[in-house]
Amino acid sequence: MxxxxxxxxxxxxxxxxxxxxNDLTQNLVFGDIWERPQLSKRDRSLITVATxxxxxxxxxxxxxxxxxxxxxxxxxxxxxxxxxxxxxAGWPTAANAAAVAGEVFDERGI
Amino acid sequence: MxxxxxxxxxxxxxxxxxxxxNDLTQNLVFGDIWERPQLSKRDRSLITVATxxxxxxxxxxxxxxxxxxxxxxxxxxxxxxxxxxxxxAGWPTAANAAAVAGEVFDERGI
Amino acid sequence: MxxxxxxxxxxxxxxxxxxxxNDLTQNLVFGDIWERPQLSKRDRSLITVATxxxxxxxxxxxxxxxxxxxxxxxxxxxxxxxxxxxxxAGWPTAANAAAVAGEVFDERGI
Amino acid sequence: MxxxxxxxxxxxxxxxxxxxxNDLTQNLVFGDIWERPQLSKRDRSLITVATxxxxxxxxxxxxxxxxxxxxxxxxxxxxxxxxxxxxxAGWPTAANAAAVAGEVFDERGI
Amino acid sequence: MxxxxxxxxxxxxxxxxxxxxNDLTQNLVFGDIWERPQLSKRDRSLITVATxxxxxxxxxxxxxxxxxxxxxxxxxxxxxxxxxxxxxAGWPTAANAAAVAGEVFDERGI
Amino acid sequence: MxxxxxxxxxxxxxxxxxxxxNDLTQNLVFGDIWERPQLSKRDRSLITVATxxxxxxxxxxxxxxxxxxxxxxxxxxxxxxxxxxxxxAGWPTAANAAAVAGEVFDERGI
Numbered sequence: 001m002x003x004x005x006x007x008x009x010x011x012x013x014x015x016x017x018x019x020x021x022n023d024l025t026q027n028l029v030f031g032d033i034w035e036r037p038q039l040s041k042r043d044r045s046l047i048t049v050a051t052x053x054x055x056x057x058x059x060x061x062x063x064x065x066x067x068x069x070x071x072x073x074x075x076x077x078x079x080x081x082x083x084x085x086x087x088x089a090g091w092p093t094a095a096n097a098a099a100v101a102g103e104v105f106d107e108r109g110i
Numbered sequence: 111m112x113x114x115x116x117x118x119x120x121x122x123x124x125x126x127x128x129x130x131x132n133d134l135t136q137n138l139v140f141g142d143i144w145e146r147p148q149l150s151k152r153d154r155s156l157i158t159v160a161t162x163x164x165x166x167x168x169x170x171x172x173x174x175x176x177x178x179x180x181x182x183x184x185x186x187x188x189x190x191x192x193x194x195x196x197x198x199a200g201w202p203t204a205a206n207a208a209a210v211a212g213e214v215f216d217e218r219g220i
Numbered sequence: 221m222x223x224x225x226x227x228x229x230x231x232x233x234x235x236x237x238x239x240x241x242n243d244l245t246q247n248l249v250f251g252d253i254w255e256r257p258q259l260s261k262r263d264r265s266l267i268t269v270a271t272x273x274x275x276x277x278x279x280x281x282x283x284x285x286x287x288x289x290x291x292x293x294x295x296x297x298x299x300x301x302x303x304x305x306x307x308x309a310g311w312p313t314a315a316n317a318a319a320v321a322g323e324v325f326d327e328r329g330i
Numbered sequence: 331m332x333x334x335x336x337x338x339x340x341x342x343x344x345x346x347x348x349x350x351x352n353d354l355t356q357n358l359v360f361g362d363i364w365e366r367p368q369l370s371k372r373d374r375s376l377i378t379v380a381t382x383x384x385x386x387x388x389x390x391x392x393x394x395x396x397x398x399x400x401x402x403x404x405x406x407x408x409x410x411x412x413x414x415x416x417x418x419a420g421w422p423t424a425a426n427a428a429a430v431a432g433e434v435f436d437e438r439g440i
Numbered sequence: 441m442x443x444x445x446x447x448x449x450x451x452x453x454x455x456x457x458x459x460x461x462n463d464l465t466q467n468l469v470f471g472d473i474w475e476r477p478q479l480s481k482r483d484r485s486l487i488t489v490a491t492x493x494x495x496x497x498x499x500x501x502x503x504x505x506x507x508x509x510x511x512x513x514x515x516x517x518x519x520x521x522x523x524x525x526x527x528x529a530g531w532p533t534a535a536n537a538a539a540v541a542g543e544v545f546d547e548r549g550i
Numbered sequence: 551m552x553x554x555x556x557x558x559x560x561x562x563x564x565x566x567x568x569x570x571x572n573d574l575t576q577n578l579v580f581g582d583i584w585e586r587p588q589l590s591k592r593d594r595s596l597i598t599v600a601t602x603x604x605x606x607x608x609x610x611x612x613x614x615x616x617x618x619x620x621x622x623x624x625x626x627x628x629x630x631x632x633x634x635x636x637x638x639a640g641w642p643t644a645a646n647a648a649a650v651a652g653e654v655f656d657e658r659g660i
């Protein structure tokens with residue numbers, strides 16, 4: 001049973017320097033948006049991961065891959081998201097994501 | 111009962127000029143990738159729409175919003191995807207998508 | 221004395237379809253963030269215009285050029301922002317912005 | 331025999347408003363960079379078109395497709411650049427470019 | 441009193457390999473554009489930092505945060521620029537910038 | 551005589567996790583697209599390098615600079631591509647590429 005958790009985000013780690021941004025992140029993005037019932041957390045993880053792959057946001061992708069697994073997206077589904085993204089955002093974004101995902105899967109032991 | 115269909119894509123409309131690209135689009139992207147069972151068509155529509163919103167690919171977004179509705183994503187879910195994207199790809203991408211989605215919803219009468 | 225105002229944004233125009241996004245736009249983005257004293261409205265207009273130029277967000281750029289002028293950024297300064305951006309985001313983004321800004325200046329009669 | 335020429339660029343059309351940017355465009359970008367012998371004009375057209383396709387710079391792409399043809403890149407080569415780009419920058423960028431290129435080819439009668 | 445200076449840029453470090461690019465950087469970008477009076481250095485730093493945050497140009501952002509502080513932008517203003525950018529370019533770009541800025545502030549002792 | 555080869559790509563390194571993506575990379579992208587006679591390998595390297603510079607795809611750029619040299623693009627031409635890109639995708643993309651290219655040239659001893 002995995003207990004892999006996202007690392008502390010850059011914003012949380014600098015919360016005293018970025019108090020407004022940290023407050024918005026905790027109370028609006030995670031406390032409100034992610035909790036809205038119009039879209040499941042699994043679906044929100046799918047679209048967030050896809051966006052981070054497409055925009056080549058490497059550091060944030062790592063944590064959201066972990067969140068996605070914790071939200072019930074399977075390893076097989078994440079592999080397929082990255083494969084699908086190769087066509088919609090280009091091979092280099094998929095190659096970058098494959099490297100990051102491989103490390104997340106290794107660390108989780110899946 | 112809606113019969114709204116995606117318009118002919120730019121690649122299909124120029125298939126005689128772009129025969130290889132059109133062949134790959136029909137037989138690989140839609141004929142193979144979208145049909146793979148590792149991810150449902152509904153899920154593929156979710157991540158494709160999210161990617162097109164995030165990358166500000168206005169023309170392709172229109173058709174994939176129609177496909178998403180045809181693949182079972184609801185209007186309410188698409189609205190929520192765009193709202194979620196405001197935080198992950200920026201307000202201007204969400205504003206652009208809201209304009210396009212509004213027209214698609216109007217045309218479909220939903 | 222100019223009375224040029226930003227056009228109704230795409231989100232506001234679709235507020236009944238996108239109630240959460242519209243609420244966040246009115247009450248958080250414009251009602252809170254833009255009002256924070258840590259950065260003047262003039263400075264916020266400068267960085268918002270620069271971002272929209274750099275990201276090639278054509279439709280949103282138009283309205284924020286009008287807001288910038290209303291917030292005290294001069295025409296000469298906007299021209300210089302766009303010239304500066306040519307080096308930091310590439311000539312095509314500056315060319316696009318020059319076209320949009322030219323129309324805004326014409327409409328305003330400056 | 332074609333006489334298709336690029337349309338006046340947005341910067342040239344607004345040269346009195348953007349004098350520095352116009353001067354840099356005429357005398358540095360086209361007058362110096364494009365004339366450097368380290369890379370042929372044909373090769374510069376190839377990489378410029380690829381960049382404009384990848385970055386989805388629709389308006390600037392149109393003119394540089396015309397320049398590319400005038401610099402000796404063939405229609406068949408441009409079609410292949412766009413097909414290649416589908417893999418390196420994603421299908422939506424190729425679809426957008428295919429639409430623009432189709433119009434340029436039609437206008438030129440090739 | 442700080443003496444924190446930008447590190448040698450990648451282009452300057454490779455000036456013998458990239459002589460034209462280095463010459464343009466020194467004599468045009470810094471020697472001409474940044475010195476033009478139409479926009480103050482403080483304002484140029486604001487828009488350059490905003491652009492580098494929005495485009496996720498991590499390595500160049502570090503040096504321009506240092507330049508911004510040297511040009512009179514305060515730490516509090518940079519924090520606010522990054523907070524503002526979260527809305528206009530997306531949370532992941534702000535998170536990345538918060539990490540880089542935190543390191544710059546630490547190194548400077550502010 | 552150089553024997554510098556691209557490092558194993560992220561996708562190839564994770565081929566057992568990403569079997570479909572690896573198969574497409576080997577058999578379609580490299581096995582089919584790069585082999586098509588409509589564009590020489592040298593020309594494909596030029597446009598691929600330009601795209602990776604413009605999109606700031608640092609990790610993939612490294613390998614494609616090596617491939618470009620192996621496909622007959624000279625060091626002087628690559629330097630000029632990066633210089634040209636400064637104008638079409640912005641100085642930060644050129645600075646990033648200059649750093650990566652400098653390392654590739656050093657490793658190759660050119």
